[in-house]
Amino acid sequence: MVAGDQPWPLPRLALEAKTSATPDDRATTTFTVTNGKQAGKATVATGDGRSVEITLDATGTGTGTYQYSDPGHHTYTATVTAPCPVLYATWQLLERAIDLWSVVGEFVQTWADTDRATETASATVDVDVGPATLWATVTPDQPVPHIQIDAWIGDAGTVTAWQIERVAPQGGGDQNVPIYLGDKSSGAISIEDHEAPLGQTVIYRLTITRKNGTVQIIESSPILIDGTRGCFLTDTTSAATVAVTLRAWAERTSKARQSVLTVLNRPDPVVLSDIHTIPEGKWVFLTRTQAELEALYGVLLAGRLVLLRTQPDSAIRTTYAAVGDITESRLYPELGDAWERLVEVEVQEVAPIPATARALRVGWDQVAANWARWDAIPADMPTWLDLSRWNPEG
Incomplete structure (x- = not known):
């Protein structure tokens, strides 16, 4: 065997991490791997408990991007692991390749490199998200996913107030509502939104008011809860949610606000009229088991304000409502072991509930x-x- 310019495995595997300079994308880091010993897959442990896979070409070079989801100013250590061919799996192979012990160092840098199957390299990643940032991610949950919102606000002592607003562009403005309010006690913030519309693009908007009068507005990337089917009923106080079968919602009544005054010697009355109220109506739910019935009551009786969510292509609208009288009837009254029920619920529709109307x-x-x-x-x-x-x- 003839010694090369450098002993194996020099040059060593290298990892470079470069964060984006774009203000709206400062959490995105590009990893570049060089000096790999063979084509294949390299894995970068990003330092925040996750990883990204990078494909190495024939020269042992590859790139990949990753967006750190933990908001704030943080320093991580990223480590890449890449495969490399084993030179000498046994002492016999080493002996056959290199005649003299005295010259082994010219061929292999260290004893550990003789049968090395992988290489590692590390790089420091400094994530600077600027004065504030906002992330939104869909989080798996049962029976329907929710949205995890993470925000970071720098210079907490300069903040007088902040709020997070949910914006649903496809909702025509009806579902745009502030969902969280905060004061000067700010910094790292993590909240859950269990009332996001289903199958619709949602944007979260962070508005920060500072003591010097400046207002900062930061928006998350568009996000979507997709793949759900059917109807879901949510208690707006506890966020408890159940899948429901809405058997009927036959009528919606918008009551008029008016007074009729009859006038002497005049056939037509004087009518004082105002706007109509938001509709009221009756929901009829079908439950088939005892567990379904108890779960439904658990939501209806908990906070008295509920959210009924459906899919965008449904003829039933996503609706907030106050729960009124509840009437339960047995679907098969002649069967003592039958749990099928029709649950009629009188509801008064209400506007989406802002953070100022939530329970203290x-x-x-x-x-x-x-x-x-x-x-x-x-x-x-x-x-x-x-x-x-x-x-x-x-």
């Missing part, structure tokens, strides 16, 4: 844990509205 997430125990005396609260929370928007978790 601050309890008196949390207030007591942060302020020992009543007179200490106004310095941090001048109004009840400020207190309602306070997030004890940061």
